[in-house]
Amino acid sequence: MxxxxxxxxxxxxxxxEIKLFFSSPL
Incomplete structure (x- = not known):
């Protein structure tokens, strides 16, 4: 449990973290 x-x-x-990575431009 x-x-x-x-x-x-x-x-x-x-x-x-994935959402933050995709929201920020590379």
Whole structure:
């Protein structure tokens, strides 16, 4: 259960980083 909670936080941060990467021009 704790592992699923940690994985959910990791995925949410990973998606936020991807959105930030695509929103910023290269």
């Amino acid at each position: 704790f592992y699923f909670f940690f994985l959910n936080i990791f995925i949410s941060i990973f998606i936020a």
